Amino acid sequence: MxxxxxxxxxxxxxxxxxxxxxxxxxxxxxxxxxxxxxxxxxxxxxxxxxxxxxxxxxxxxxxxxxxxxxxxxxxxxxxxxxxxxxxxxxxxxxxxxxxxxxxxxxxxxxxxxxxxxxxxxxxxxxxxxxxxxxxxxxxxxxxxxxxxxxxxxxxxxxxxxxxxxxxxxxxxxxxxxxxxxTFRDETETDLFAEQAVLCGGLTHLISAAFDTLVDAGYPEELAYFGCLHEVKLIADLVHQRGIAGMRKSISSTAEFGDYSRGPRIINEESRHAMREILEEVRDGRFDRELSAEAETGFPALREGRSAAQAHPIEAVGERLRAMMPWLSEK
Ligand SMILES: NC(=O)c1ccc[n+]([C@@H]2O[C@H](COP(=O)([O-])OP(=O)(O)OC[C@H]3O[C@@H](n4cnc5c(N)ncnc54)[C@H](OP(=O)(O)O)[C@@H]3O)[C@@H](O)[C@H]2O)c1
CATH class of the missing domain: 3.40.50.720 (NAD(P)-binding Rossmann-like Domain)
Known part of the structure; x- marks a missing residue:
């Protein structure tokens, strides 16, 4: 470029x-x-x-x-x-x-x-x-x-x-x-990245992993720290050093789990969903859906916000973050 x-x-x-x-x-x-x-x-x-x-x-x-x-x-x-x-x-x-x-x-x-x-x-x-x-x-x-x-x-x-x-x-x-x-490439890659990774992918990965631990009987605090709080540590390393660079900073146990288990989470079905999501961005379906949503006063957005706010990860997160007020300092 x-x-x-x-x-x-x-x-x-x-x-x-x-x-x-x-x-x-x-x-x-x-x-x-x-x-x-x-x-x-x-x-x-x-x-x-x-x-x-x-x-x-x-x-x-x-x-x-x-x-x-x-x-x-x-x-x-x-x-x-x-x-x-x-x-x-x-x-x-x-x-x-x-x-x-x-x-x-x-x-x-x-x-x-x-x-x-x-x-x-x-x-x-x-x-x-x-x-x-x-x-x-x-x-x-x-x-x-x-x-x-x-x-x-x-x-x-x-x-x-x-x-x-x-x-x-x-x-x-x-x-x-x-x-x-180009306007086209910026728009399509930006929408896809926020849907597949930055917003849609990441938040649903965190919530699903939290639910899995809590459903299996583990304390919510452990599920929160492991599946949400520590995301920042890894994200910072990926941001600073790339994926391979991040892997140099984690234990061999974590790295072995990454290679052997990661592909079971992001598998062919997930990749197929990503291709579908990209196609919906490219052929205008996502834009039409969003326009219809805006015209009717964002009902799905409001419903999504209420459901997300009611998820147990929010209550435990609020309590734990209050113990570390510096987290919200700029
Ligand atoms: N958020 C980001 O960090 C980010 C990153 C990259 C690109 N962008 C792009 O940057 C652009 C701006 O996004 P943003 O997130 O910065 O926007 P934003 O924070 O939501 O914008 C809020 C401002 O827009 C004004 N506003 C809202 N509705 C309006 C209306 N109907 N008529 C006139 N003014 C109105 C508000 O005025 P009032 O004070 O009157 O409410 C307020 O000053 C978008 O194209 C976005 O895609 C954003």
Whole structure:
């Protein structure tokens, strides 16, 4: 993949442009502060009733309504939830964005699944951080950065790539690496990874293993520590050293169990399910299901949340984490 670093980026492509950051949530806060600290003129676009207005003002960030912020800026960054983006574009940005300005996304969902059909005069690009908002900000402040994916959807000005690289530079991504991809590949791999591994796979693996131990008569505390608490230790090692590197830090007993038992958990049936899940992402079935869910007020999401909250792993976890309050410190 084509990869860029700070040394090959011309910051002038972003300096001197006014950037309107739509939303002040996980990513919005990090991008607004990082860009501001990199010398970019930033305004935050928030609804009149937004509870984030005070926080922005305390941090010295100017706030305007989304329409005013967009109409006075050269770049608009879409950092509201993916499901809110189509209405924000259709009802506000489509008519308020300046002629020839740029629309930047942090995830390709709305464009790839055609929920937004941007005006032809706009540059439309993506700078997708490979990390949560807190990391994007904390690593920037530490002089480091999270890597990011860059993609172009419309290059009306012919300068969209330079702008995307400048934006990524200002957000600290050029310190780690900026990988050029497409909206399609970013969206499909991101959805698949969160469904198969990061969210769907991991949480169900943990809960099922916890249930197995508790059903067999073991104390919930032991099941919690073994199947949930210690995930972080292994995840940190995998993150820092890769899977083979992690295995160098575990006992031979654990490593033997890994090779001999792991394939019974992730077996041909699991791999078949992964291929099906990927196909549902690629052929649009997942997007249609999510859109129908959103239109009806997220009933399945609410049901899933209640069921998960009622699972015994939550009560024991709350009790054990209260004994280690430093776990929730940032
Ligand atoms: N979460 C991550 O770490 C992460 C990682 C990589 C990429 N991304 C991508 O980054 C983008 C933003 O995600 P996020 O998780 O940062 O969003 P988020 O935290 O859920 O965004 C919350 C912000 O969006 C505003 N907002 C919510 N609904 C709105 C609406 N209908 N109209 C206008 N503003 C609205 C909220 O304003 P109020 O104050 O008015 O409620 C709030 O300021 C998404 O495309 C996501 O896929 C996120």
């Amino acid at each position: 084509r990869t860029y670093f700070d040394m090959s980026i011309e910051p002038a492509s972003i300096l001197g442009r006014r950037v309107a950051v739509m939303g002040f949530g996980a990513q919005g806060r990090a991008h607004a502060l990082n860009l501001r600290d990199s010398g970019v003129e930033v305004v935050v676009g928030l609804r009149r009733e937004s509870s984030s207005r005070g926080a922005c003002q305390e941090l010295g960030l100017p706030v305007q309504t989304p329409a005013r912020a967009a109409s006075s800026s050269d770049v608009v960054v879409m950092l509201v939830p993916d499901q809110a983006q189509p209405d924000l574009y259709r009802e506000t940005l489509a008519e308020s964005m300046k002629e020839g300005s740029a629309l930047v996304f942090a995830h390709g969902y709305s464009i790839h699944f055609k929920h937004i059909d941007p005006r032809a005069d706009l540059d439309v690009l993506m700078v997708a951080p490979l990390g949560i908002g807190d990391q994007v900000r904390a690593l920037y402040e530490a002089g480091r950065g999270v890597p990011a994916l860059l993609a172009l959807h419309q290059n009306a000005s012919g300068e969209a790539r330079d702008l995307g690289l400048g934006y990524a530079w200002a957000n600290g991504h050029g310190r780690a690496g900026i990988f050029e991809t």
